[in-house]
Amino acid sequence: MTEFEKVIDDARECARLFRLGRDVEAGLAMVTLIESAQPLVERMPGEVSSSWSELLALMLDDQEAQNWISLADYLEYEWVQLLSAGQPI
Known part of the structure; x- marks a missing residue:
């Protein structure tokens, strides 16, 4: 599994935890997820x-508002789409 695939899988797992109402565990996972994705994003084109x-x-706004479903959607869909768009073909 590549580093990119691991970040995508971790994002989906984090989204699942938020949907299950395990917000403390998911919040900790999200911190790790952001830290692991940041180096990938830095190597992508500027618009990414x-x-x-x-x-x-x-x-982060959704996390502060405790809007777990919206946050999970961002992780599972927009996050994955954004990282995928920055990957070379």
């Missing part, structure tokens, strides 16, 4: 980095 910052802001 810009979108990455916007997505993180939205996710």
Whole structure:
């Protein structure tokens, strides 16, 4: 499994934890997830980095508001789509 695939799998698992209401565990997993994804994003084109910052802001707003379902959706769909868009073909 590549580093990219691991980050995608971890994002989906983190989303699952938020959907199950395991917000403390998911919050800790999300910190690790962001730390592991950051080096990947830094190697991607500039527009991905810009979108990455916007997505993180939205996710953190949802976390602060305890909107776990919306946060899970961002992780499972937008996060995966953004990282996939920055991957070379």
